Amino acid sequence: MRKQFDEAQVIGFLRELDAGQTLQVLCRKHGFNDASRGLLRRACAxxxxxxxxxxxxxxxxxxxxxxxxxxxxxxxxxxxxxxxEQL
Structure with missing residues (x-):
């Protein structure tokens, strides 16, 4: 099943990643795969x-x-x- 994240959630994910949290932990915590990270980053860069x-x-x-x-x-x-029609 595909989840839909709003912009605020995606930005929060990316901020956590930038803060130093590992990609695997972040993906597991929020329920998206690491292949989606590039798409998320491009969408909300x-x-x-x-x-x-x-x-x-x-x-x-x-x-x-x-x-x-x-x-x-x-x-x-x-x-x-x-x-x-009138004319």
Whole structure:
């Protein structure tokens, strides 16, 4: 079964690794294999927890705005179709 870790957890794992804890102990403690370490490090390279949370909030806001834009575009298409039908 594949586990999903959020950014704060991954950053915590990497900080523990940087603090000197061995990779095998860290992997066993948190339940991921050592092959995943490279992927985790690339995903959160240099991020702090507060920065990762801010990035996540920005991503959610961006998705919300994209959804609103999509709704507006659909509405414009419906209005244009209605105007064409009237003419």
């Amino acid at each position: 240099g991020l702090r927890v507060s920065r990762a949370n801010h990035l996540r909030r920005l991503q959610l806001e961006n998705q919300r705005l994209k959804d609103l834009l999509h709704v507006q575009a659909q509405e414009r298409v419906r209005i244009r179709q209605a105007l064409r």
